[in-house]
Every structure is written in C-alpha cells, then in structure tokens.
Amino acid sequence: MTAVLDTQVLPPVGVRAGAFGNATHLACRACGAQSPLGPFYACMECFGPLEVGYDFPRVTRAQIEAGPKSIWRYAPLLPVPADIATFRSTDPGFTRLVDAGNLAADLGLRKLHVKDDSGNPTHSFKDRVVAVALSAARELGLNVLACPSTGNLANAVAAAAARAGIRSVVLVPSNLEQQKIIASAVYDTTLIAIEGNYDDVNKLASEIAGEEEGWAFVNVNVRPYYAEGSKTLAYEIAEQLGWRLPDQLVIPVASGSQLTKIDKGFSELIKLGLVEDKPVRIFGAQATGCSPIVQAYEAGQDVVAPVRPNTIAKSLAIGNPADGPYVLDVVRRTGGRIADVDDETVVRNILRLARTEGIFGETAGGVTVGVTAKLIADGDLDPDGETVIINSGDGLKTLDAVAGHVGPKTTIPPRYEAFTDFWKGYTA
Amino acid sequence: MTAVLDTQVLPPVGVRAGAFGNATHLACRACGAQSPLGPFYACMECFGPLEVGYDFPRVTRAQIEAGPKSIWRYAPLLPVPADIATFRSTDPGFTRLVDAGNLAADLGLRKLHVKDDSGNPTHSFKDRVVAVALSAARELGLNVLACPSTGNLANAVAAAAARAGIRSVVLVPSNLEQQKIIASAVYDTTLIAIEGNYDDVNKLASEIAGEEEGWAFVNVNVRPYYAEGSKTLAYEIAEQLGWRLPDQLVIPVASGSQLTKIDKGFSELIKLGLVEDKPVRIFGAQATGCSPIVQAYEAGQDVVAPVRPNTIAKSLAIGNPADGPYVLDVVRRTGGRIADVDDETVVRNILRLARTEGIFGETAGGVTVGVTAKLIADGDLDPDGETVIINSGDGLKTLDAVAGHVGPKTTIPPRYEAFTDFWKGYTA
Structure with a gap:
C-alpha cells in the first residue's frame, strides 16, 4: 500500500536507480512499518526484522527460461539490478533436482525429488544468499564482504569476494x-581467528557491523537481501518440475530463513501466475541436539526459547534461530510440522542418501532424510504426495561425521587368489 | 569404410539394437582393424587400443539445446542409446564455463575461460566418463561396475553404481x-584395500577383468566407451561459447585420454557442421614429478618411456600413460605443446585460481594454471587468443596440498578493540 510509505522509503543518496531491481522498500515483519532500501536490518519503529518488498511487473516463463543457467534467471524476482549477470559473481544455483526413485522406494514414498545444492560453486546453498548479499553490498557502496561462520558461509563469502575482486573478512572460532x-583461507580472505566460541564470534561481528563504515556483514546488516537468495530454491524446484508446485517439502532448519523464503517464493510464483495455486505442505527438520523450534512447536508456543547446541549437524546448530516464529507460522499454516532426529539417525541417513542415490550430503542432509522417514512413520507426510527434500551441503565438508562408520570390506594381498577367496565368501 | 567390416563387427548376441546409439564399431588406433561393439579393449589383430567409431546422422544445435542439462544432451554423439536419459545415472556435465577475467588479467591473457568440472556430482570430470562406461556395462549385461583408483575415479564409480542400483567394487591401495x-565407502561400494601400491592394484584389476564374467572395469574392459565421455568437455565448451571453438586450450594430462578426446570432440563438431572449422591449438599440462609425455615431447620422440611418479598431483600421477603417443600427435599437429611445472608452482597456482576467480581446484587445477603461465612466459600461448583451461577436480579432495600455505591472518580475543588494533595495522 503506497499510503503507508513516507519519505524515509527513498533509497539512500548515491544509490543508482534500479539498484535493487523491482524491490521497492523494506518492511518490518513484526509491525509492518516500511523502511527505505538501504543497509538496514532492524525496524526503526520496533526493532523487528526487515524483509524486502516488491512491485513486480509481468514476468513470463519464457523470459525466465531464456535467462542464464544460474539464480540470475530469476533476477526480476530478486533485489538485484536487471544487469546483475554482467557483474562477476560465482553464478550459483540451477542445481540438479534429482528424481530419487531409489530413496523413494526405501522410504515408502511414491514420488520423491532431492534438490541437491551440493552442486553450487562452493558446494552449499550459501552461495545463493551470498551472491544476493554481494549485489546489495556493491549497490550500497560497501566495500568489505564479511561474516561470522564456522563453515559453509565462510567458504561462500570468501569465494564470492575473490571472484568479485573485493575484500572479504571471515571471523571464525580459533x-x-x-x-x-584451509577451505576458506585458500581464497585469500582475511581470516581472523577469534579466541572464543561461535557466540563470541557472532557478537563481535555485530559490534563491527555497528561501528565500522563500509562493511557488509552478509548475515547481519545486509541480511534482508541475503535472505532473499533462498527464494531461488523455490523458483528452481517449480521450474524443474515443469512449472508445478510439489505437494510437500522437507527443509533443513538452522535460522529458519531458508524455509520461510521457500514458502515466500512459492507464493510469489502463484501471485505472478507462473504456477497454478495449490496447497504445499512445508515441513522443517532439525537435529535433536539443536531443536529449539521443534520444542516450541510441540509445546504449542509461538516464541522460541534459545538452546545451547550439541549436535554433529554443525551447519544447523543455531541455538537462537532468528526466523523461529516465522517457521512455526509457515508449518502450522500449511499443515506441515517441524521434527527432529538424533545424531546416530543423522549418520545413518547420510549413508542412506549416498547408498540409494549416489548423493553424499553433509550432516544437514542426514537430518533432512532422517526427519522425512520419521514424518512418514508418524503419518504426517502423505506417502502418495509428490515430495521434495533439500540437500543443502556437501559430505566432503563433514567427513568426520561418517568416519568410523564406513571403510574397506576387506584388506587383502595383491593376488588374484586372495581376491577370489574373499569374493566367494562375500557373495555367497 | 564399410569394405573393411567383416562379420566380427556384428554386436554380441543379446545386445539390443541401438544399445550404442550411432556408434557402429570399435577401431584399432594402431592398425585400423575393426572389432564389433562389445566388452573389448584390445585389437584382435595387433593388441592395439580400441576406439569407438560412428555413423552420425544429421544433428542440429536446436536438437542439442532442447536436451537435458547434462552430458546426455549430446547422446547422439556418444556410444549410448537414444533413451539414455531415462536410466538412472548421476547425470553429470554441463558444468560452468567461467569467464575468468581476473585470472586473465593476472596471467596477461586477453580472454580466458575456466571450464570448471568441480561442479560435477562427485566433483570431478570422472563422472562424465563413468556415466558412459555405466551405460556400456548395462547394455552389455555386465553387472559389476569396478575400478582400481586412488581418488576421483573411485568416488565417481561408487556414486554412479549406487544411483543405478548395481553393485560396485573399488580397489584401492591399503x-x-x-x-x-571414506569419500568412496560412503556410497556402500565394496571397497577392497590391497596391500601394495597403485601399480599392484592396477595389475590385480586387469587380472580380475580378464578372469571374472560380468565385470565392467570402467578403465579396463569398457575403456573405449568410458574414454568417449571426455568428448563432452569439447561439446560443452563449444556450445557455451555460443557454438564457437576457442583459439587454444590447456588441458591436464594423466593417461592423456581427456586431451585426445577433446580434440576428437572438436573434429566431430566441425564435421557435423555444428561449429565453423578453425585451428585450435591444444596444450597439455603435467607435473614435473610425473611428466613422461613432456620428456618424450622435448626429446622429439614418438614413444613415451614410463616414469615412477613423485608429485603431489596424485590425480595426474600415471607413470605409463596409455594415450601418451596420441597426446604427442595432437599437440604437434595442432601447434600446441606439452609442458610441466614443479609441485611448489602447483600449490602457488591452486591459490592463484582461488584468489582470482573463487574456484578451489584440486592439484590438477594448479598444474594447469601453472603450465598456462609458463606457456605464456615462453611465448607459446598467444596472449591475444581466446583461451580455455580445464579445472578437472575439487580442492576439497586435496586439502593437504595447501595446508601449511594458508591460514588465519591473526588470532585475537573476542573484543572490538582487539579487532581495531589488528585492522588498523593490517590496512595501513
């Protein structure tokens, strides 16, 4: 509604027209107050979290399909300029949607797809969100791309900044x-080791973001733009299904941002007439050792009490998830649920995904497959519904989780008889 | 020439019509004698290596562009059935061709692209060749997919077999x-550790391939099909350049098969009228610690004397390269060259690729970038020519190579003043 816009909603001086594409403003997710498109992340009225709002033009399937084979094919639906593909980025996205017939049979589902985001440039979905944050940083004249991280995000920020030719700073626990x-430092990022745990690192990052000029902490002061990158998962799933929505999804939950943005992405496609309107049930997956949103869901609460994480699924180990209440809203509104599995189940389901589909996911993938099995057993997922699950990262980054669980079937001398002796017994 | 075909060239009994698409026979690369399409890899006349021959129909750009976003878009040019995309494979290929402006500037090249094959399902180009070998194995009724390997190939075989639902056996040095x-065993392959070095493992694999029924050792008895998978790198480069050939390429060389098949792929595109005919200079890259083809090239010889490998570039460490003479032929015929760099240069160039383009390649990528720099310095590569280099694998698999060379710029306590003290000095 234009009526609620006030002069604040003009973009900051010096930002070029069209810097944020069809985005028009930031809106508070708590009170609805609008803010201008700028390096803002908290509502000026109530300090609530901000979200990007748009005034979309007509967008057609053909227009999208003629675009680049990356998230930039959806540029008109993102807070990025129309010429975004001409800038140097890692061009993430358009990863495989794997028709997972073997895993479906193993789980007892009729039709299952795995959206395999390990195919991104640094092998996690973080490349999507960082690419959008990088664009916002560039358009806002910020010249340091930064983050606190223990893994995937650091890789993505360091690689994206290298490719864009701008400075990056990554803060990690020492x-x-x-x-x-190594996997981040290789990109020649300014990697700073902090003597403390991840909470200490995160706190320091917020302090630097508040004090220093010109810094874009991707998940702090440009977070509203960053988060929009996850919508591309929804767009790709719909396009790769032939411009259709699935019946149900199971999505790993850390801050919860990915889950809420996939829901937002589907809504946008429906509003734009790019897919037929239909109900999509959205399910969330957490590890038991860090399941604050599951606890709130099960207690019937709307607020999420923070927990201290203790799980091997480090990429999901956010004890105080920023989007917790919004995740609860989405799963309740769509007829979904959020559930958890323990670490032993996580490992078993990393192996299940690898064994059935040849996809080696990270621990978050094990969480998602494990929760999918649990939801089926509990009668929450419809075995006949078309289902999509997200594999958000790569097993090569979490080898320790499966070490000790897999290995050689035998060790033999290099002689044919030794082989046949083993093989006869093995296949008997 | 149909005249040289004899009755042997009929496919084996039980193989369905069209099992190998437009492939018609195997031809000896040494004496030219033809063999039927079957599980054969050595010429019945002279024991020379066999290569797949075709009778291509008309193939159009539009037909290819309408195909799947994987190597199967080129199915009419591969020894696979027309319905190949309906079978479960890892669907590799169609990886990014990165417009590498930063690296180009750093190297002093006008126009450079990196074909980044770390984006494949198991993050190396081996997914391409294994997918074609898997199809041949299926069509020939072979039911065990196997290989000797120390890395990328084992990952690719184990994952492809898991996805296809067939048994795999991977032989590795203990x-x-x-x-x-772990990175192979996770796919539930039958991983057998052999008490010996890679040569011992390889020898045992050949013995098993010769003795056991029903086994497809991808790089032994179905090697002619397997090797054809590398042609897809040439097809993709041409298509991604807008159906044009580059002026020059630098390609990592282990057995040499990839280099010779890229040359073959370009020739086929020209013959089919899919790209304009033009000279393409092809350069090879080896690590000094395993550079038998470079030694032959520099000595002006046509045969390659085996060496004992001693380099950190393990994925290129084949001391007795099967395609050695053919590599020499291609680089001489096209006006290219094959050159080598030492391990210290390899590490420096892994970091150069990561720092400039945000691409973390494995050691083979460091070899290729390093050799590219050397060829420019020596005046062999034209700085004004459009250049493509291949990054064949992923740095996450060879972290040890860069460990000790990168790390935190500092370690500080979690306090803002500690940060500003560091930052002032760092940016001064």
Missing part, C-alpha cells in the same frame, strides 16, 4: 578444525 | 588416506 580453515 | 577411503 578452535575450528584446520581443514575448515 | 595405505590410502582415511578421508579418501
């Missing part, structure tokens, strides 16, 4: 595993 | 790093 440090 | 064992 006790982070050496291999995770 | 002293292989635990993380490489």
Whole structure:
C-alpha cells in the first residue's frame, strides 16, 4: 500500500536507480512499518526484522527460461539490478533436482525429488544468499564482504569476494578444525581467528557491523537481501518440475530463513501466475541436539526459547534461530510440522542418501532424510504426495561425521587368489 | 569404410539394437582393424587400443539445446542409446564455463575461460566418463561396475553404481588416506584395500577383468566407451561459447585420454557442421614429478618411456600413460605443446585460481594454471587468443596440498578493540 510509505522509503543518496531491481522498500515483519532500501536490518519503529518488498511487473516463463543457467534467471524476482549477470559473481544455483526413485522406494514414498545444492560453486546453498548479499553490498557502496561462520558461509563469502575482486573478512572460532580453515583461507580472505566460541564470534561481528563504515556483514546488516537468495530454491524446484508446485517439502532448519523464503517464493510464483495455486505442505527438520523450534512447536508456543547446541549437524546448530516464529507460522499454516532426529539417525541417513542415490550430503542432509522417514512413520507426510527434500551441503565438508562408520570390506594381498577367496565368501 | 567390416563387427548376441546409439564399431588406433561393439579393449589383430567409431546422422544445435542439462544432451554423439536419459545415472556435465577475467588479467591473457568440472556430482570430470562406461556395462549385461583408483575415479564409480542400483567394487591401495577411503565407502561400494601400491592394484584389476564374467572395469574392459565421455568437455565448451571453438586450450594430462578426446570432440563438431572449422591449438599440462609425455615431447620422440611418479598431483600421477603417443600427435599437429611445472608452482597456482576467480581446484587445477603461465612466459600461448583451461577436480579432495600455505591472518580475543588494533595495522 503506497499510503503507508513516507519519505524515509527513498533509497539512500548515491544509490543508482534500479539498484535493487523491482524491490521497492523494506518492511518490518513484526509491525509492518516500511523502511527505505538501504543497509538496514532492524525496524526503526520496533526493532523487528526487515524483509524486502516488491512491485513486480509481468514476468513470463519464457523470459525466465531464456535467462542464464544460474539464480540470475530469476533476477526480476530478486533485489538485484536487471544487469546483475554482467557483474562477476560465482553464478550459483540451477542445481540438479534429482528424481530419487531409489530413496523413494526405501522410504515408502511414491514420488520423491532431492534438490541437491551440493552442486553450487562452493558446494552449499550459501552461495545463493551470498551472491544476493554481494549485489546489495556493491549497490550500497560497501566495500568489505564479511561474516561470522564456522563453515559453509565462510567458504561462500570468501569465494564470492575473490571472484568479485573485493575484500572479504571471515571471523571464525580459533578452535575450528584446520581443514575448515584451509577451505576458506585458500581464497585469500582475511581470516581472523577469534579466541572464543561461535557466540563470541557472532557478537563481535555485530559490534563491527555497528561501528565500522563500509562493511557488509552478509548475515547481519545486509541480511534482508541475503535472505532473499533462498527464494531461488523455490523458483528452481517449480521450474524443474515443469512449472508445478510439489505437494510437500522437507527443509533443513538452522535460522529458519531458508524455509520461510521457500514458502515466500512459492507464493510469489502463484501471485505472478507462473504456477497454478495449490496447497504445499512445508515441513522443517532439525537435529535433536539443536531443536529449539521443534520444542516450541510441540509445546504449542509461538516464541522460541534459545538452546545451547550439541549436535554433529554443525551447519544447523543455531541455538537462537532468528526466523523461529516465522517457521512455526509457515508449518502450522500449511499443515506441515517441524521434527527432529538424533545424531546416530543423522549418520545413518547420510549413508542412506549416498547408498540409494549416489548423493553424499553433509550432516544437514542426514537430518533432512532422517526427519522425512520419521514424518512418514508418524503419518504426517502423505506417502502418495509428490515430495521434495533439500540437500543443502556437501559430505566432503563433514567427513568426520561418517568416519568410523564406513571403510574397506576387506584388506587383502595383491593376488588374484586372495581376491577370489574373499569374493566367494562375500557373495555367497 | 564399410569394405573393411567383416562379420566380427556384428554386436554380441543379446545386445539390443541401438544399445550404442550411432556408434557402429570399435577401431584399432594402431592398425585400423575393426572389432564389433562389445566388452573389448584390445585389437584382435595387433593388441592395439580400441576406439569407438560412428555413423552420425544429421544433428542440429536446436536438437542439442532442447536436451537435458547434462552430458546426455549430446547422446547422439556418444556410444549410448537414444533413451539414455531415462536410466538412472548421476547425470553429470554441463558444468560452468567461467569467464575468468581476473585470472586473465593476472596471467596477461586477453580472454580466458575456466571450464570448471568441480561442479560435477562427485566433483570431478570422472563422472562424465563413468556415466558412459555405466551405460556400456548395462547394455552389455555386465553387472559389476569396478575400478582400481586412488581418488576421483573411485568416488565417481561408487556414486554412479549406487544411483543405478548395481553393485560396485573399488580397489584401492591399503595405505590410502582415511578421508579418501571414506569419500568412496560412503556410497556402500565394496571397497577392497590391497596391500601394495597403485601399480599392484592396477595389475590385480586387469587380472580380475580378464578372469571374472560380468565385470565392467570402467578403465579396463569398457575403456573405449568410458574414454568417449571426455568428448563432452569439447561439446560443452563449444556450445557455451555460443557454438564457437576457442583459439587454444590447456588441458591436464594423466593417461592423456581427456586431451585426445577433446580434440576428437572438436573434429566431430566441425564435421557435423555444428561449429565453423578453425585451428585450435591444444596444450597439455603435467607435473614435473610425473611428466613422461613432456620428456618424450622435448626429446622429439614418438614413444613415451614410463616414469615412477613423485608429485603431489596424485590425480595426474600415471607413470605409463596409455594415450601418451596420441597426446604427442595432437599437440604437434595442432601447434600446441606439452609442458610441466614443479609441485611448489602447483600449490602457488591452486591459490592463484582461488584468489582470482573463487574456484578451489584440486592439484590438477594448479598444474594447469601453472603450465598456462609458463606457456605464456615462453611465448607459446598467444596472449591475444581466446583461451580455455580445464579445472578437472575439487580442492576439497586435496586439502593437504595447501595446508601449511594458508591460514588465519591473526588470532585475537573476542573484543572490538582487539579487532581495531589488528585492522588498523593490517590496512595501513
């Protein structure tokens, strides 16, 4: 409604026209007050979280299909300029939607697809959100791309900044595993080790974001733009299904942003007439060792009490999830649910996904497959409904989770007789 | 020439019509004698290596562009059935061709693209060749997919077999790093550790391939089909350039098969009228610690003397490269060259690719970028020519190579003043 707009909603001085495409303003998710498109992330009225609002033109399937094979094919639906594909980014997205017949049979589902985001440039869905945050940073004249992280986000920020030719700073706990440090430091990011845990790192990041000029902490001060990147998962799923919506989805939940943005993406496609309107039931998946939203869901509450994470699913280990209340709203409104599985089940389901579909997901993938099985057993997921699950990251980054659970079937000397002796017994 | 066909060239009994698409026979690369399409890999006349021959129909750009976003869009040009996309495979290929402006500037090239095959399902180009081998195995009624390997190939075979629902067996040296064992074993392959080095493993694989019925060792008895998968790199590069050929390519060389098949792929596109005929100079890249083809090239010889590999670029460490003579032929015929760089240069160039383009390649990528720089310095590569280099695998699989070379810029307590103290000095 234009009536509620006031002069604040003009973009900051120096930002070019069309910098944010068809986005028109930021709106508070709590009180609805509008703010201008800028480096803002908290409502000026009530300090609530901000979300990007749009005035979409007509967008056609053909127009999208003629676009680049990356998230930029959906540029008209994102807070990015129309010429976004001419800037250097990692061009993430348009990952495989795998028709997962083997896993479907194993789980007892009629039709299942795995949206495999391990195919992104740094092998997690974070490349999507970082690419949109990078565009916002560029358009706002911010010249340092930064984040607090323990893994996927750090990889994505460091790689995107390298490709864009801008400076990046990644803050990590100093006790982070050496291999995770290498996988970000290789991009020549300014990696700063902080003597403390992830909460300490996060707090310091917010302080720097508040004090320093010109910094874009992707998940702090440009978070409203960043979060919009997850909508592309919804767009791709619909397009890859032949411009149809599935019946039900199971989505891993950390902050909860991905789940709420997939719901938002589907709504936008319906409003734009790009897909037929139909109910889509949305389910969330957490690890038992960090399941604050599940606890709120089961207690019938609207607010989420923070927990101290203790799970091998590190990429989902956010004890105080920013989008918790919105996740509760989406799963309740769509007839879904949010559920959890323990770490042993996570490992078993990483292996199940690999064994059935040849997809080696990270721990979050194990959480999602495990919760899918639980939802079927509990009668919550319809076995005849067309189902999509998200694999948000890559098993190569969480090898420790499965070490000790898999290995050689035998060790033999390099002689044919040794082989045949083993093989006869093995296949008997 | 139909005249040289004899009755042997009929396919084996039980193989369905069209099992190998437009492929018509196997031809010896040494003496030219023809063999039927079957599980054959050595010429019955002279024991030379066999290659797939075709009788292509008319194939159009539009037909290809309407196909799946995987190597199967090129099905009419591969030894696979027309309905290949209906079978379960990992659907590899159609990876990014990155317009690498930053790296181009750093190297002093006018126009450079990186074909980034780390985007494949198991993050190396091996997914391409294994997918074609899997099709051949299925059509020939072979029911075990197998390989000797120390890394990428094992991942690709185990994942492809899992997805296809057939048994796989992977033979590895028993002293292989635990993380490489995990990354294959996770797919529930029958991983057999062999007490010996890679040569011992390879020898045992050949013995099993010769003795056991029903086994498809992808790089042994179905090698002619397997090798054809690399042609898809050429097809994709041409299509992604807008149906044009580049002026020059730099390609990593292990067995040499990829390089020779890219050359073959370009020739086919020209013959089919899908691209304009023009000279393409092809360059090969090896690590100094395993550079038998470079040694032959520099000595002006046509045969390649085996070496004992000693390099961190394990995925290129084949001391007795099967396609050595054919690589020499291609680089000489096209006005290219094959060159090598030492391990220290490999590490520096892994970091160069990551720093400039946000692409974390494995050691083979470092070899290729390093050799590219060397070829420019030596005046062999034209700085004004449009250049493509291949990144064949993923840095997450060779973290050890860069460990000790990158890390945090500092370690500080979680306080804002500690940060500003560091930052002032760092940016001064």
